[in-house]
Amino acid sequence: MTEKVIEKNKGLVKADFAxxxxxxxxxxxxxxxxxxxxxxxxxxCGSVFVPPRKICGKCRIKLPIDENWIELxxxxxxxxxxxxxxxxxxxxxxxxxxxxxxxxxxxEGSDTAIVYPLIDFEENDLKMGTEVKxxxxxxxxxxxxxxxxxxxx
Amino acid sequence: MGRQVAITSAxxxxxxxxxxxxxxxxxxxxxxxxxxxxxxxxxxxDIDAFVNGNMPAFEGSNLPELWMTDWMGARNKPLMRITTGxxxxxxxxxxxxxxxxxxxxxxxxxxxxxxxxxxxGDTSVGLASVAYGEISILNSLGxxxxxxxxxxxxxAAIGVAAYxxxxxxSKSKITEEDLAxxxxxxxxxxxxxxxxxxxxxxxxxxxxxxTPYIQYPLRYGMVCxxxxxxxxxxxxxxxxxxxxxxxxxxxxxxxSVANETAVLGYDGSGSAQVDPSxxxxxxxxxxxxxxxxxxxxxxKEIDYAEVYAPFxxxxxxxxxxxxxxxxxxxxxMYETGVTARDGELxxxxxxxxxxxxxxxxxxxxxxxVAALQIMGKASNQVPKTVHTSIGSGWGGSLNxxxxxVMSDEPKRKWK
Amino acid sequence: xxxxGIVGYNQVKLYSDANYGRYEMIFEAxxxxxxxxxxxxxxxxxxxSATNDYxxxxxxxxxxxxxxxxxxxxDESKVEMDGAHAMLYGLMRILSGNHKLAVVWGGxxxxxxxxxxxxxxETDPTWERxxxxxxxxxxxxxxxxxxxxxxxxGAEYIANIAVKNxxxxxxxxxxxxxxxxxxxxxxxxxxxxxxxxxxxxxxVAQPCDGVAAVLLAPExxxxxxxxxxxxxxxxxxxxxTYYIGERDLSTCTSMELAAKQAYDMxxxxxxxxxxxxxxxxEAYAHEEMIFTECLGLAEKGEARKLNTSIGGDLPINPSGGxxxxxxxxxxxxxxxxxxxxxxxxxxxxxxxxxxxRAVATGQIGMCAQNNIVWVLEGGGE
Numbered sequence: 001m002t003e004k005v006i007e008k009n010k011g012l013v014k015a016d017f018a019x020x021x022x023x024x025x026x027x028x029x030x031x032x033x034x035x036x037x038x039x040x041x042x043x044x045c046g047s048v049f050v051p052p053r054k055i056c057g058k059c060r061i062k063l064p065i066d067e068n069w070i071e072l073x074x075x076x077x078x079x080x081x082x083x084x085x086x087x088x089x090x091x092x093x094x095x096x097x098x099x100x101x102x103x104x105x106x107x108e109g110s111d112t113a114i115v116y117p118l119i120d121f122e123e124n125d126l127k128m129g130t131e132v133k134x135x136x137x138x139x140x141x142x143x144x145x146x147x148x149x150x151x152x153x
Numbered sequence: 154m155g156r157q158v159a160i161t162s163a164x165x166x167x168x169x170x171x172x173x174x175x176x177x178x179x180x181x182x183x184x185x186x187x188x189x190x191x192x193x194x195x196x197x198x199d200i201d202a203f204v205n206g207n208m209p210a211f212e213g214s215n216l217p218e219l220w221m222t223d224w225m226g227a228r229n230k231p232l233m234r235i236t237t238g239x240x241x242x243x244x245x246x247x248x249x250x251x252x253x254x255x256x257x258x259x260x261x262x263x264x265x266x267x268x269x270x271x272x273x274g275d276t277s278v279g280l281a282s283v284a285y286g287e288i289s290i291l292n293s294l295g296x297x298x299x300x301x302x303x304x305x306x307x308x309a310a311i312g313v314a315a316y317x318x319x320x321x322x323s324k325s326k327i328t329e330e331d332l333a334x335x336x337x338x339x340x341x342x343x344x345x346x347x348x349x350x351x352x353x354x355x356x357x358x359x360x361x362x363x364t365p366y367i368q369y370p371l372r373y374g375m376v377c378x379x380x381x382x383x384x385x386x387x388x389x390x391x392x393x394x395x396x397x398x399x400x401x402x403x404x405x406x407x408x409s410v411a412n413e414t415a416v417l418g419y420d421g422s423g424s425a426q427v428d429p430s431x432x433x434x435x436x437x438x439x440x441x442x443x444x445x446x447x448x449x450x451x452x453k454e455i456d457y458a459e460v461y462a463p464f465x466x467x468x469x470x471x472x473x474x475x476x477x478x479x480x481x482x483x484x485x486m487y488e489t490g491v492t493a494r495d496g497e498l499x500x501x502x503x504x505x506x507x508x509x510x511x512x513x514x515x516x517x518x519x520x521x522v523a524a525l526q527i528m529g530k531a532s533n534q535v536p537k538t539v540h541t542s543i544g545s546g547w548g549g550s551l552n553x554x555x556x557x558v559m560s561d562e563p564k565r566k567w568k
Numbered sequence: 569x570x571x572x573g574i575v576g577y578n579q580v581k582l583y584s585d586a587n588y589g590r591y592e593m594i595f596e597a598x599x600x601x602x603x604x605x606x607x608x609x610x611x612x613x614x615x616x617s618a619t620n621d622y623x624x625x626x627x628x629x630x631x632x633x634x635x636x637x638x639x640x641x642x643d644e645s646k647v648e649m650d651g652a653h654a655m656l657y658g659l660m661r662i663l664s665g666n667h668k669l670a671v672v673w674g675g676x677x678x679x680x681x682x683x684x685x686x687x688x689x690e691t692d693p694t695w696e697r698x699x700x701x702x703x704x705x706x707x708x709x710x711x712x713x714x715x716x717x718x719x720x721x722g723a724e725y726i727a728n729i730a731v732k733n734x735x736x737x738x739x740x741x742x743x744x745x746x747x748x749x750x751x752x753x754x755x756x757x758x759x760x761x762x763x764x765x766x767x768x769x770x771x772v773a774q775p776c777d778g779v780a781a782v783l784l785a786p787e788x789x790x791x792x793x794x795x796x797x798x799x800x801x802x803x804x805x806x807x808x809t810y811y812i813g814e815r816d817l818s819t820c821t822s823m824e825l826a827a828k829q830a831y832d833m834x835x836x837x838x839x840x841x842x843x844x845x846x847x848x849x850e851a852y853a854h855e856e857m858i859f860t861e862c863l864g865l866a867e868k869g870e871a872r873k874l875n876t877s878i879g880g881d882l883p884i885n886p887s888g889g890x891x892x893x894x895x896x897x898x899x900x901x902x903x904x905x906x907x908x909x910x911x912x913x914x915x916x917x918x919x920x921x922x923x924x925r926a927v928a929t930g931q932i933g934m935c936a937q938n939n940i941v942w943v944l945e946g947g948g949e
Contacts, residue, residue, distance in 0.1 A: 215686060216690045220691070232938060237628070549628065
C-alpha cells in the first residue's frame with residue numbers, strides 16, 4: 001500500500017479573543033495595581049472570596065457590587081502543591097526538561113485558594129501548611145500576572 | 154409516557170453590541186434574575202436541574218458552563234449542556250422540555266439558559282468553517298481554498314444567506330423593497346422591546362435601501378447585528394406551573410431536524426447547496442412538532458409566531474416553510490399588515506433576530522417571547538389574545554431547524 | 569421511571585493516531601451499533617451526539633456529522649459533554665414517548681488537536697487562563713495529593729490501580745495498544761516520568777481517537793429488537809462548583825450526589841453488595857479510588873483495601889477503564905458499553921462471572937467537575 005499524500009493546507013484560521021472581566025473582577029484588578037488583594041464576603045455564610053464575585057454559590061444569593069468588600073494582606077498558607085514539566089498555553093502544550101512548582105494558597109482571611117508558582121522553594125519546604133507571601137511584580141498593571149508567585153515567609 | 158410540560162417564565166439580559174460591564178457568567182446571571190423575578194414563589198434553590206448552551210467557538214471559551222456554575226445557581230445540581238450552533242438556544246429550550254417530560258424522580262423544575270457575548274471574539278471567523286462546508290473534503294474534490302472563497306461565498310453566514318435569498322426571490326418574484334419592508338417591521342418592533350439591540354422606531358424602506366450592499370441582494374441595513382446577551386426559560390410540570398403563574402404556557406410540540414450532508418454540492422452544506430431555500434429539514438420539523446401538538450391547520454391555529462431570521466429573506470421563507478402562509482405569499486402578508494403587531498398573525502414582535510442576535514441565545518429568545526405573548530407579559534405585547542404560538546431556530550450550515558409549539562391549553566384536551 | 573433498554577452497541581478500536589477520517593469513524597460506530605441490533609437507518613427517529621467544537625477544531629462540530637451519525641432528517645441534538653451524558657438526553661427522549669429508537673454516539677480525534685490546550689479553554693478566561701497555572705495537568709496533581717494527604721495513602725496504592733487497569737486493558741482487543749501491558753509493575757508506574765507530581769505518566773489515561781455508539785428503545789420495542797436488552801434502572805448527574813481552590817479535591821461531591829440520585833432511582837441501598845461490576849471513567853488512577861468511595865463501593869479512604877481485579881470482591885474497570893484509552897466525548901459511553909457487555913456476557917477474556925447489575929460513570933471538567941452515574945440491569949424483562 002502506498003501512502004496517499006494530501007496537498008498541504010496553506011490556509012489557517014486564527015481567532016483572537018479578549019474577555020470582559022466584569023465590575024467585580026475590575027475592582028479586584030484595580031487592587032492589584034496597588035498590590036492589594038480585594039475580596040468580597042457573603043453576608044449570609046460569611047465566606048470570603050478571592051477572586052470576588054457576584055454570586056455566593058453556596059447560598060445562591062447575590063452580593064451587591066458596592067457592599068461587603070474586604071482588603072486582605074499578602075500572606076497565606078500552602079494547602080496543596082504540585083510539580084510539573086508541562087507548559088500549557090492557548091496554542092500548544094509541551095513538556096520542558098525542568099520541573100516547576102505550583103502551589104494552591106489560601107490567602108489569610110479568605111475561604112478560597114488560588115494557584116500560582118512557588119518561587120525558590122526547596123524540596124522540604126513543599127509541605128502542606130507552609131506559610132507563604134505573595135511576590136508582586138515590580139510594576140503591576142492590573143492583570144492576573146501581577147502576582148509572580150509565592151515565596152516562603 | 155412523557156408528562157405535560159409548562160413554561161412559567163422567561164427572562165432576558167439587556168442586549169447590546171458590547172456588554173463590557175459584565176463577564177460572561179454575570180451576563181447569564183442577569184437573564185436568570187429577570188426570569189425568576191416574574192415568578193416570585195420560585196427561588197434558585199427550587200430549581201431541580203439546569204440546561205445550558207451557547208456557541209462556544211465564538212467567544213473563545215470551551216464548556217463555559219463549568220466556569221459559570223455558581224452564577225447560574227447550579228452548584229451541586231444536575232446540569233446538562235447542549236450546543237448545536239445557531240440553533241443552540243432552541244435546542245437548549247427543547248432540552249429543558251425533555252428534562253421535565255422524562256419524569257425522572259426529583260426533577261420537576263428546570264432552568265434553561267442560553268447566551269452569547271460576541272464582542273469577545275470574531276464571529277465571522279468562527280462561522281467561516283461552517284459556510285465553507287467540510288473543508289477537508291475539498292482537496293479530494295480538486296477544489297482549492299482560494300477558488301472556494303471567490304466562487305462560492307462572500308464569507309460566513311451572509312455569504313450563504315445571499316444565495317438563499319436569490320433562490321427565494323426567483324421563486325417568489327419579490328423585489329428588494331419587499332425585503333426592506335420586513336426589516337422595517339422588525340426594527341420598529343424592536344424599539345418597543347426593552348432588551349432589544351437595534352431599535353429604530355422611525356426606520357423607513359427608503360432608509361434601508363439607501364445602505365450599501367454587503368452581498369447582493371442583502372444590504373448593510375438588512376442584516377442582523379452581533380449582540381451580547383442571554384436568555385433564560387423556566388420549565389416545570391403542569392401541577393407546579395399552576396402555583397407559579399397565572400397563565401402557564403404548555404409545550405405541546407418540539408422538533409429539531411436537519412437535512413445536511415458533509416459533501417459540498419450534493420444538496421448539502423454551506424454555500425454549495427443546489428437550493429438552500431428548499432428547506433426539507435424545516436418542513437419535517439414543522440410536520441413533527443405540529444403532529445405532536447395536534448395542529449392540523451397551522452395557518453388557522455397559530456396566533457403568533459417568532460421566526461428565527463437574521464436576514465429578511467429568511468423570515469419570508471420560513472414563514473412559509475413552517476406553514477404559516479402559502480408558498481410565495483409571505484411578502485404580501487407583510488405588505489398588507491397581516492404580520493404586524495395588530496395584525497391577524499403577528500410575526501416577530503420582539504424585533505426578531507434581525508434586530509438582536511446574541512447567536513447562542515437567539516433561538517431560545519424565539520420560544521421565550523412566543524411564550525410571554527401567551528402569558529400577556531411580552532415587552533411588545535400584541536393586542537389580541539394569543540392561544541397558540543411557535544418559536545423557531547435556524548442553525549447548522551443552513552438546514553437545521555428547531556421548533557417549539559406552545560399553547561395556553563395542555564395537549565391532552567385536543568386528543 | 570418507565571423501562572428503557574439498551575438494544576445495541578458498538579465501539580471502534582482505539583488508536584493514538586487513527587489515520588482514518590473522523591466521519592468514517594463515526595459511521596463505523598453508528599452503523600455497527602445498528603447492525604448489532606439488526607436495525608436499519610430508517611428505524612432511527614432521534615440521534616444525540618457528543619462532540620466538542622474545540623476538540624473537533626471547528627464551529628458547530630455536529631453540523632457535518634448528520635449523515636454519518638444517522639441523523640439525516642431525524643430529530644437530532646448534541647450534548648457537549650461526555651458520551652455518557654449524551655445517553656442521558658437519549659433516555660429523556662425515549663421517556664418522552666416522542667421517540668422509539670434513539671442513537672447515541674460520541675467521540676473525537678485528539679490526534680488532530682493539542683489536547684491540553686483545548687482543555688485550557690475550559691478555565692476562567694478572566695482569571696486563570698492567561699497564566700495557565702491552572703490546567704488539566706496541574707489539576708490532576710492537586711487532586712491526587714489532596715486524596716493521599718487526607719487519608720495518608722502512599723502512591724504505591726494508586727500505582728496499583730494503574731497496573732490493574734493496564735493489565736485488564738491487555739485483555740481488551742479494542743483498548744489502546746499503548747495502554748495494554750500484561751507485565752507492568754508498580755515500580756514501573758511509580759518510576760515513570762512525573763506528569764504532575766505525584767501523578768506519573770503511567771497513571772494517566774491517555775487521550776486517543778475513538779467513537780462509540782449505543783441504541784436505546786422503550787420496553788416494548790426493546791423486547792422485540794433483542795433477546796438480551798439491558799435495562800436502565802437508574803441515572804444521576806451532578807455538577808460541582810468550578811474553582812479547584814474551593815473544592816475538597818480528596819472527594820468528589822458531584823459524584824456522590826449523582827450516585828445518590830441514581831441509586832434512589834434503582835432502589836439500591838447497599839451499593840457494595842448490590843452492584844456486581846463497575847466501569848468508571850477515571851481520567852487518572854487516583855480518580856478510580858475517589859470514585860469508588862463516592863459510589864459507596866468502599867468507605868472513605870478505604871478503596872485501597874478493596875480487591876477490584878476481575879476475579880476480586882468487586883471488579884472495577886475489567887475492560888481497563890479509561891486507562892485503556894480515553895477518547896474525549898466517548899469514554900463515558902464506552903464505560904456504559906463495557907457494563908452492557910458484562911451483563912450480556914459478551915466481554916470475552918475479561919468477563920466477570922454472574923453479572924446482573926453494573927454501574928458505569930462519565931465525567932467532564934477539571935478534577936471531574938460534572939459526573940454522571942448509570943445503573944444498568946439485565947434480566948430480559
